[in-house]
Amino acid sequence: MGDIWNGLVQALKLIVHLDPYVMKITLFTLFVCGIATCIGMLLGIPIGSALAIYRFRGRKLLVTLVNAGMGLPPVVVGLFVYLFLKRRGPLGFLSWLYTPKAIIFAEIVLAMPLIAGITMAALQNQNPKIRMQAKSLGAGEARSILTLLRETRLSLVAAVIAGFGGIISEVGAAMMVGGNLTLNNQPYTRTLTTATVLEVSRGDSQMAIALGIILLTITVLLVWVLTLIQQGTLLSQPARVARTLLRGRGREAKA
Amino acid sequence: MSGRKMFPILIVPVLLVALLIAGCGGNKTVARTDLILATTTSTQDSGLLDQWVPMFEAENPYNTKVIAVGSGQAMDMGRNGECDVMLVHSPADEQKLVADGFAINRQAVMHNDFIIVGPPSDPAGIKGTSSAVDAFKAIANTQNKFISRGDNSGTNAKEITVWKSANITPSGTWYVQSGKGMGDTLRIAAEEKAYTLSDRGTYLSMKDQLDLAILSQGDLALFNNYHVMMVNPDKYPDINLAGAQAFEDFVLSPEAQEFLNTYGVDQYGQQLFYPDALSQ
Numbered sequence: 001m002g003d004i005w006n007g008l009v010q011a012l013k014l015i016v017h018l019d020p021y022v023m024k025i026t027l028f029t030l031f032v033c034g035i036a037t038c039i040g041m042l043l044g045i046p047i048g049s050a051l052a053i054y055r056f057r058g059r060k061l062l063v064t065l066v067n068a069g070m071g072l073p074p075v076v077v078g079l080f081v082y083l084f085l086k087r088r089g090p091l092g093f094l095s096w097l098y099t100p101k102a103i104i105f106a107e108i109v110l111a112m113p114l115i116a117g118i119t120m121a122a123l124q125n126q127n128p129k130i131r132m133q134a135k136s137l138g139a140g141e142a143r144s145i146l147t148l149l150r151e152t153r154l155s156l157v158a159a160v161i162a163g164f165g166g167i168i169s170e171v172g173a174a175m176m177v178g179g180n181l182t183l184n185n186q187p188y189t190r191t192l193t194t195a196t197v198l199e200v201s202r203g204d205s206q207m208a209i210a211l212g213i214i215l216l217t218i219t220v221l222l223v224w225v226l227t228l229i230q231q232g233t234l235l236s237q238p239a240r241v242a243r244t245l246l247r248g249r250g251r252e253a254k255a
Numbered sequence: 256m257s258g259r260k261m262f263p264i265l266i267v268p269v270l271l272v273a274l275l276i277a278g279c280g281g282n283k284t285v286a287r288t289d290l291i292l293a294t295t296t297s298t299q300d301s302g303l304l305d306q307w308v309p310m311f312e313a314e315n316p317y318n319t320k321v322i323a324v325g326s327g328q329a330m331d332m333g334r335n336g337e338c339d340v341m342l343v344h345s346p347a348d349e350q351k352l353v354a355d356g357f358a359i360n361r362q363a364v365m366h367n368d369f370i371i372v373g374p375p376s377d378p379a380g381i382k383g384t385s386s387a388v389d390a391f392k393a394i395a396n397t398q399n400k401f402i403s404r405g406d407n408s409g410t411n412a413k414e415i416t417v418w419k420s421a422n423i424t425p426s427g428t429w430y431v432q433s434g435k436g437m438g439d440t441l442r443i444a445a446e447e448k449a450y451t452l453s454d455r456g457t458y459l460s461m462k463d464q465l466d467l468a469i470l471s472q473g474d475l476a477l478f479n480n481y482h483v484m485m486v487n488p489d490k491y492p493d494i495n496l497a498g499a500q501a502f503e504d505f506v507l508s509p510e511a512q513e514f515l516n517t518y519g520v521d522q523y524g525q526q527l528f529y530p531d532a533l534s535q
Contacts, residue, residue, distance in 0.1 A: 086337055087336060098289075179322055182308075182321075183318050183319070184309065184312055185305075185309045185312075200439075201435070201438040201439045202438050202461070
C-alpha cells in the first residue's frame with residue numbers, strides 16, 4: 001500500500017510541476033490521436049452516410065466489413081501495418097515505420113470503422129422522410145444529405161468521440177509500428193500507453209502512475225463530454241447562449 | 256438558424272486541428288538520416304543506451320531508432336534487412352549470422368556475466384554454488400519455480416545451453432516462460448518468488464525495487480559478451496551503411512568504452528558492463 005501511495009504522490013508532483021517528459025508525451029499522444037481522428041472522421045462519416053443512404057451492389061459486404069472493423073483487435077492492425085510499412089514490405093519505400101506517421105496510419109485504420117459504423121447506425125435510425133421532405137422543399141441531393149446529417153449531429157459527435165477514445169487508450173498497434181522510441185533524448189514515438197508499458201517494465205512506477213493518471217483524466221473527460229452530448233445539455237448550450245445574446249442585442253437596439 | 260445549428264458540430268474538428276497544429280510545433284524535422292539499431296532488452300532496461308545514444312547523436316548526423324527486443328529477434332531483423340546495425344549477446348547465433356553472410360564487421364564491445372537470482376530465502380539451496388549446471392539441477396530437482404524469458408533472447412539462449420549441459424529438459428508447472436524482456440522477467444520472478452537467469456547489468460539497475468538476491472555466480476559458462484555488427488550491404492544495398500559504420504566506430508571508441516568504466520558505479524555501486532575494445 002505504501003508503494004502505491006508514494007507512487008501517487010510522486011506522480012502528482014510530476015504532473016503539477018509540468019515535467020517536460022510527461023508533457024511532451026501527453027501532447028504527442030493528443031496530436032497523433034487528434035490527426036488520426038480527424039482523418040478517420042473525414043473518411044468515416046461519408047462512408048457511413050453512403051452505406052446508410054444508398055443501396056448498391058456490394059453494400060452488404062461493405063457493411064459487414066465496417067461492422068467487423070469496429071471490433072478490430074489493435075494488435076492485429078499493428079501487425080498488418082507493420083508488415084506493410086517495414087523496409088521490405090509493400091509500403092517500405094515510404095520509410096514510415098517507427099515514425100509518428102506509422103502510428104497515425106494504424107490509428108486511422110482503427111478509428112475509421114468505428115466512426116463509419118456509428119454514423120451508419122445513427123443515420124439508419126433517422127426517419128427517412130427527413131430527406132424526402134428536404135427534397136420536396138427544393139433541396140438537391142447533397143443538401144438533403146446535409147440536412148439529414150444535421151439532424152443526426154448528436155450521434156455524429158458521439159461517433160467521433162468514440163473513435164478518439166478508442167485509439168488514445170490503445171497500446172498494441174502504437175507499440176508495434178511506433179516502437180516507443182526516443183530520438184535525441186526526446187520522446188519521439190512514445191504515447192501515454194506505450195510509455196506506461198516501458199516504465200512498468202523498468203520498474204519506475206511513479207512515472208507509470210503519472211502517465212496513467214493523465215490518460216485516465218483524458219478518457220474520463222471524454223466520457224463526461226459524451227454523456228453531456230447524449231443528454232443533450234452540451235450542444236444545446238451554445239445555441240441557448242447565442243439566443244440569449246441575440247435577444248439581449250435586440251433589446252439594446254430597441255432601447 | 257441552420258448555420259447556428261451546424262456550429263457545435265464544427266467545434267470538435269476545429270479543436271482537433273488546433274491540437275494538431277500545437278503538436279506540430281514540438282515536432283521539428285531535422286536533416287538527419289535514420290539509423291535503426293536492433294538490440295537486446297538488457298542494453299535498454301539497464302539504461303546504458305539512454306546514455307550512449309545521445310553521445311553518439313551529438314557527434315553524428317543520425318537519428319538512432321533503438322528497437323530493443325531479444326537478441327534472437329534483433330538478429331532476425333538483421334537477417335531480413337530491417338535494421339542497419341545490431342548490438343547483441345548471443346555469440347553462437349551471431350557467428351551463424353556472419354557465416355550466412357548477413358552480417359559483417361562483428362566486434363566485441365563489452366561483457367559482464369549472467370547470474371542466477373532468486374528469493375533470498377533460497378528454497379532450492381543453491382546459494383554459493385559456483386557451478387551453474389549444479390544450481391539448475393537443484394532448482395529442477397526441488398521443482399522450485401523458474402521464470403524463463405522464452406523469447407529467443409541471448410539470455411534465453413544461455414539458459415537453454417545450461418539446461419542442456421545439465422541434461423534436463425525443463426517442463427512442468429514450475430517452469431514458466433514469460434515471453435518478456437529482462438526487466439519484466441525479473442519483476443515476475445520477484446512477485447512469484449521464483450528463480451531466473453539474468454544479466455548482471457539489468458539486475459543491478461533494478462535490484463532496489465526487487466526482492467531478489469544473487470544466489471549463484473562466477474561460473475565461466477555464465478560469461479556474457481556483447482558484440483556489435485552491421486547488416487551486410489551486399490545483401491541489402493539500401494541499408495544506412497555510413498550510419499551503421501559510424502555507430503560501430505562510436506561503441507568501439509575510447510570515449511564510449513571509457514564511459515563503461517564509470518557507468519552505474521555511482522548509482523548502483525558497481526560497474527554494469529566491462530569494456531572489451533579499450534586496450535587495443
